[in-house]
Amino acid sequence: EEVKQYNFPNLTSQIQSALENLGGNCMPKLNWSSPKDATWMNCGTLKCTKVGDVYLLLKSSEFVSFDLERAWDDLEPAIAVEGEAVENDQGNDDGKPPKDFEYELVLRKWCNLHPSMEFRCFIYNH
Numbered sequence: 001e002e003v004k005q006y007n008f009p010n011l012t013s014q015i016q017s018a019l020e021n022l023g024g025n026c027m028p029k030l031n032w033s034s035p036k037d038a039t040w041m042n043c044g045t046l047k048c049t050k051v052g053d054v055y056l057l058l059k060s061s062e063f064v065s066f067d068l069e070r071a072w073d074d075l076e077p078a079i080a081v082e083g084e085a086v087e088n089d090q091g092n093d094d095g096k097p098p099k100d101f102e103y104e105l106v107l108r109k110w111c112n113l114h115p116s117m118e119f120r121c122f123i124y125n126h
Helices: 009-021 036-042 051-060 062-069
Strands: 026-029 078-081 084-087 106-109
Touching: 009 051, 009 106, 026 051, 036 051, 036 062
Parallel strands: none
Antiparallel strands: 026 106, 078 084
């Protein structure tokens, strides 16, 4: 049985270009989460120096897999907006993302932070 091999030349060249623009090191993530559960595949770090590192982390991550395959599974048909129940008109109560949603691969410039110095910021009503 022949093993399928996939090739993404446009994505690969975009990642390579971004890596070069970021000084040769980056940290990949999707819209919501980073593949921090897959660092064991990349010598214990999210630091990527090659396109293959980015692919390896994304492919090995259950966080990324969940975001792509199951993030919308439990979406309620009615959603709350400012305390009122509003019908979900996105057509996504069947486990599919909203019609206007786009997945994004984000490559951030690598910064060697100690995990205890990480912080999260939420912006509301921007």
